[in-house]
Amino acid sequence: MDKVRVLAGNAFREVLHKRVVYVAIFLAVIGVLLTLSPLVFFRMAKQAGETKLAEQMGARLVVQVLDLWSFGATLIGLSVGATAVSAEVKSKTIVTVLARPVGRAEYLLGRWLGIQLFVLLFLGVGVVAACVAAGFFEVRPSGLFPLALGELFVDAVFFCALSVALGAIMPPVVAGVGAIFPRLMPSLARPFLADPRPWVSWLASTGYYLAPAQMPVNLLGTSFDKELLNPSYGLYTQVLVENLLYAAAVMVLGGLVFARREVRLSQ
Amino acid sequence: MAEPVIRIDAMTKTFGSLRGSVTAVRDLSMTVERGSVVAFVGPNGAGKTTTIYAMLGILKPTRGAITLFGEPAGSLAARRRLGFLSEIFYTYPYRTAGGAMRFYGRLSGVSEADLAERIPRHLTRLGLGDAIDRRLGSYSKGMVQRLGLAQALLHEPELLILDEPTTGLDPEGRKLVADIIAEEKARGTTVFLSSHILSDVERMCDRIVMLRRGEVVLSEAIANLMTASDQCEIEVTRWQPALTSRLAEAAAEIVRQNGDAAVLRCPEARKDDLLRLLLELGISIGAVRSGRRSLEDLYMELVGGTSSG
Numbered sequence: 001m002d003k004v005r006v007l008a009g010n011a012f013r014e015v016l017h018k019r020v021v022y023v024a025i026f027l028a029v030i031g032v033l034l035t036l037s038p039l040v041f042f043r044m045a046k047q048a049g050e051t052k053l054a055e056q057m058g059a060r061l062v063v064q065v066l067d068l069w070s071f072g073a074t075l076i077g078l079s080v081g082a083t084a085v086s087a088e089v090k091s092k093t094i095v096t097v098l099a100r101p102v103g104r105a106e107y108l109l110g111r112w113l114g115i116q117l118f119v120l121l122f123l124g125v126g127v128v129a130a131c132v133a134a135g136f137f138e139v140r141p142s143g144l145f146p147l148a149l150g151e152l153f154v155d156a157v158f159f160c161a162l163s164v165a166l167g168a169i170m171p172p173v174v175a176g177v178g179a180i181f182p183r184l185m186p187s188l189a190r191p192f193l194a195d196p197r198p199w200v201s202w203l204a205s206t207g208y209y210l211a212p213a214q215m216p217v218n219l220l221g222t223s224f225d226k227e228l229l230n231p232s233y234g235l236y237t238q239v240l241v242e243n244l245l246y247a248a249a250v251m252v253l254g255g256l257v258f259a260r261r262e263v264r265l266s267q
Numbered sequence: 268m269a270e271p272v273i274r275i276d277a278m279t280k281t282f283g284s285l286r287g288s289v290t291a292v293r294d295l296s297m298t299v300e301r302g303s304v305v306a307f308v309g310p311n312g313a314g315k316t317t318t319i320y321a322m323l324g325i326l327k328p329t330r331g332a333i334t335l336f337g338e339p340a341g342s343l344a345a346r347r348r349l350g351f352l353s354e355i356f357y358t359y360p361y362r363t364a365g366g367a368m369r370f371y372g373r374l375s376g377v378s379e380a381d382l383a384e385r386i387p388r389h390l391t392r393l394g395l396g397d398a399i400d401r402r403l404g405s406y407s408k409g410m411v412q413r414l415g416l417a418q419a420l421l422h423e424p425e426l427l428i429l430d431e432p433t434t435g436l437d438p439e440g441r442k443l444v445a446d447i448i449a450e451e452k453a454r455g456t457t458v459f460l461s462s463h464i465l466s467d468v469e470r471m472c473d474r475i476v477m478l479r480r481g482e483v484v485l486s487e488a489i490a491n492l493m494t495a496s497d498q499c500e501i502e503v504t505r506w507q508p509a510l511t512s513r514l515a516e517a518a519a520e521i522v523r524q525n526g527d528a529a530v531l532r533c534p535e536a537r538k539d540d541l542l543r544l545l546l547e548l549g550i551s552i553g554a555v556r557s558g559r560r561s562l563e564d565l566y567m568e569l570v571g572g573t574s575s576g
Contacts, residue, residue, distance in 0.1 A: 006373045010359070017361045092357040096418065099323045099351035099428075100374040101343045262327045264282075265320075 003102055007110020008117065011084065015118040020079050025122070028072030035064045042137065058137025059224035062130050066220060069126030070152040077119040077160030082167040082176040084111040085258070092265055104259035112164040112251065119156050127152065141223045147236050148219035154240045158212070161247035165254025169261065182246075185211035213242040270337045272426050272457040273299035273322065278331035280317050280481075291317040293481040295331070299474075304448060304458040306468040306489075309478030310570055315461045316354065318478075319430050322459075323351060335426065347376070350424035354431040354461075356415025360404030364395055364414055367403060368421060375422035382421075389417040393443065408435040416444065420451070427451060427458045433467065445471050465562040469493075475562070479570040492565070497535035502553035503545060504528050510548055517541035 015021055038057065045054040085108070088094040097107065127149055134141065141148075159179055166175035185207045192204035219236060280292040292314040299305045307315050320326040322333055324341015333340035336348055358367055368386045377385070390399050393413040403411060412435045419427060427448075433441045441464070448458055448471050462468050468475060469489060477485035485492075500522060506529040514520060517540040519533035533541045535557055545552055 003374055003376075006370060010370055013361060014359070092353070092355075093359060095320075095323075095325060095353050096351065096356070096358065096371065096415075097374065098325055099346060099349070100371065101347040101376065102374050103343060263325045265325075 003106050004110045004113065007097075007102070007107060008113035011111045011114025012117055013114075014087075015076075015080055015115055018080060021076055021118075024072050024076045024079070028069055028126075031068045031072075032065050035068060036061060055137070055139050058134070058139040059141075062134045062137065062139060063220055063224065065133065066126065066130045066149075066152065069130070070123060070155065073119050073123040073126070073152075073156045074159045076122060077115070077156055078163045078176050078179055080115050080118075081112070081160045081163030082172040082179065084115055084164045085168040086172050089263060089265060094263060095265065098263065105255045108164065108168055108251075108255050108258055112161060115164065116157060116160050119160050120153065123152060123156050139224060142225065142231075143233075144219055144231055144236075145223040147233065147240070148223045150240055151215060151219050151236075154243050158243050158247045161251050165251045168254050168258040182211050183214075186214055212246040213239045215239050269301060271298035272301050272336060273297070273459060274334045274337075275318070275322075276332045278318070278321065278328045278333060280314070280321060280326060281329045291481055292321075292328075292478075295478075295481070295483055297476055297483065297486055299457060299459055301457055302452070302455050303474060304452050304460065304472045306472040306475045307459060307461040307478065308463070308465070308468060308475055308566065312480075313478040313570070314481040315478055316430055317481075319351075319428055319459075319461060322428060323349075348424055349426040349428055350419035350422065351428045352412075352415045352419040352430065352432050354434050355408075356411050356418075358403055358411065358414065360402065362403055363400050364390055364403060364406070365399045367414065368418055371418040372421045377422050385421055389420055390414075392447070393417045394440075409437060409440050412436055413440060413443075416447065420447070425456060427456055427460075429458065430461045431463065432460065433462065433464055441467065465566055469562045477566065477569055484569045485565075489562075492562070498558055499533055499535050499538040499541070500556045500558070501531045501533075501538075501541060501545070502528070502555075503531060504551040504553060506550060510550070513544060513548065514541075517544050 038061070042054055042057045042061070045057060085094070088097070088111075098104075162179035162182070163175055166178045169175075170178065189204040189207040189211070192200050193208060195201045195204065215236065216232075216239075217236075222231075275295055275297050278292055278295045279290065281288050281290045295314070295318060307318070309315050317326060321328050322335065322340050324339075324346070327341075335345035338345040359370075362370065365386055368390065369382055372382045372386070387396065387399065390396050393416060395410060395413055395417065398406070398410065403414070406414065412432075416429075416432060419429070429448075432444050436444065445467060448460070451458060458472075460468075460472065472489055474488050475485065475492065476483060504527055506524065506527050508524075511521065514531065514533075517533050518537045519531050519541050522530040522532045524530075531541065531545075538555070538557070542552065542555075
């Protein structure tokens, strides 16, 4: 496990030196600042004694900031994850690492953990900031809020793991798209499930059931709704766990294929 | 008999693509015995690096097999016992030399206590003692290459695989590499060395394996090669082309001919036979020179003009 830790530490440092990460952080910060521009109306509403309106505005701002920040985290996870292996192949630094007694699975796991740690820390900063903001706006989320935050972290793990696993066995752009595709599959497949042509419906069914479980409600959006009827905490938790298992399964499959492949370096 | 450190059996490596396939190495067989220093020589594109990558398990042979220490190439057991330096040592520019060494050492399972002792020792040995805390991004090409050699030695491997270790080094650096190889040899380390610098090969290696377009054209002990390449050249006059067929009696050949003047060459050991034959044929003998063909002459003769890059 020490080698995985060493590789993860190295991957983490590497992320800190990637320009794309700083571009994503910059864009996320700009986006958050723009999102916070209606803050002036929030003050006005508060001064006018419109506490309900102020609370609604505050809740909307917190949701928007979290949405934006988690989008930034996903973007970093996808872009850095999809190039986790190919960047090392391109720079040929992989040769000296794989010439040592390091298993391919250890290598992939280490790369993923390093990048994942960065993505989770990035997301964590946003979540903490959003919680502070929620306190400032005096908005009180429902009991769904922790699950909604959990969903953000699970999504960050899901996209990062898929892009790292796929990036180890296919070109980065294909891996990046491939990591997003499973989430889109149910929506793409659903219209064809009842198609009269057997092969189309079979293909649609296969795509539908190969896709990861989908959250039936927008957890973050509904976290601040007062009138939430019968929330299925068990189902939501199950969806999150299934998504984590899905990511783990793709990671294992990617690792197995990567372990059997040769690493071709450009001359 | 002891298991060879490296055994390659009929290895062929073909790279396939949509545009067709290219065979980089064809039916390569060789063994490297424990404690020897073997040079792997050939022009660019001969298949040296492909063979080395197959030995590391980074590439997989299309046919044939490679074992290191009796273990399949690329297995953890095999990689645990080898140290590798690539032609250009690619590393992480944001790390310091000490940090990079620690990273590589820990991947090889070297303990913290050993790392604390070995890192300064190896870096100082390679002239990088003062730059241990400097970021590698500020290192010169030669310094990075020295660091590459240091990381290959860090875990004290039994087999050193060095792909063009003197690339980018100044004469002082080249001498340092030669000294280190000599030290490692004295320590009992097996060294497999790919190089273009034949004078270094002649000086440092026990054996040479010469590759041409993916095939072995020569595999011989350097000492045997040098003895066999002791040559004698004799300048003669009144030479007649009709006599050429008689030269085979003394294993001789014509090097140059200009009118009735010619220069003949034969192995040093057959010099007396050739002189006797020339006297018998009534040929006038001029100068007689003895000398040794260099490895470079041999290289040009066997693989000259086949470089692909």
